[in-house]
Amino acid sequence: xxxLTIAEIASRLDLPESTVRYYRDRxxxxxxxxxxxxxxxxxxxxxxxxxxxxxGLRNGHTAIMVEETLGRLYPRNIETSETELAQMGTGTPQHxxxxxxxxxxxxxxxxxxxxxxLEQIKxxxxxxxxxxxxxxxxxxxxxxxxxxxxxxxxxxxxxxRDQFIVSQMRDMLQKSQAQSPVKPWWQKWLGRxxxxxSVHS
Numbered sequence: 001x002x003x004l005t006i007a008e009i010a011s012r013l014d015l016p017e018s019t020v021r022y023y024r025d026r027x028x029x030x031x032x033x034x035x036x037x038x039x040x041x042x043x044x045x046x047x048x049x050x051x052x053x054x055x056g057l058r059n060g061h062t063a064i065m066v067e068e069t070l071g072r073l074y075p076r077n078i079e080t081s082e083t084e085l086a087q088m089g090t091g092t093p094q095h096x097x098x099x100x101x102x103x104x105x106x107x108x109x110x111x112x113x114x115x116x117x118l119e120q121i122k123x124x125x126x127x128x129x130x131x132x133x134x135x136x137x138x139x140x141x142x143x144x145x146x147x148x149x150x151x152x153x154x155x156x157x158x159x160x161r162d163q164f165i166v167s168q169m170r171d172m173l174q175k176s177q178a179q180s181p182v183k184p185w186w187q188k189w190l191g192r193x194x195x196x197x198s199v200h201s
Contacts, residue, residue: 003034003041012047013054023053025116026063029077030070049074062124 006024010017024031030049034041052073056066 002044004044004046005041009042009047009050013050015050015054019054020050022116023050026120027053027067027070030067030074032077062127063120064124 004012006020007017010020013020027049032043032046032049034043049070052070053066056069057063061069
């Protein structure tokens, strides 16, 4: 089987080697590998897996979205550490010690990959949280602006209503005064006296 190193894969994809290593660690469950530790090699099919990862992230997909795409296109790796440990019992103590060190080294790398994965997920969640807060803040500002405009319109309508009521009351008062003019007090007094005088005479 034709296998490649990380450096060879990076060269084929025109990517920094460190970037390809990050992809390998972040999406390790989808990257096929041959060998252990520093002797790890990757089948030529892995190039397309790395290309899928690079294209997804380049197009703005989150790591979770890339994982979903990989899950639809490629099988997941199955770890066999327990089986390998069981097979160690037939070797010499030195071989067993070397095998255990290799397994521990592999587990350490897997833990590191999981740590990177968790950090990436946290970064994605933080980014989504910031976007959500931004959207809510924008919606709040729009709602506040709408309420302020509505309040201003309500105040203007209230003033116009009050002015209309005052105007109507003024017109009614003027009409009432025109229909029954009110005599000055002295005319009323003279009128009563003159009527009284005519009675007495």
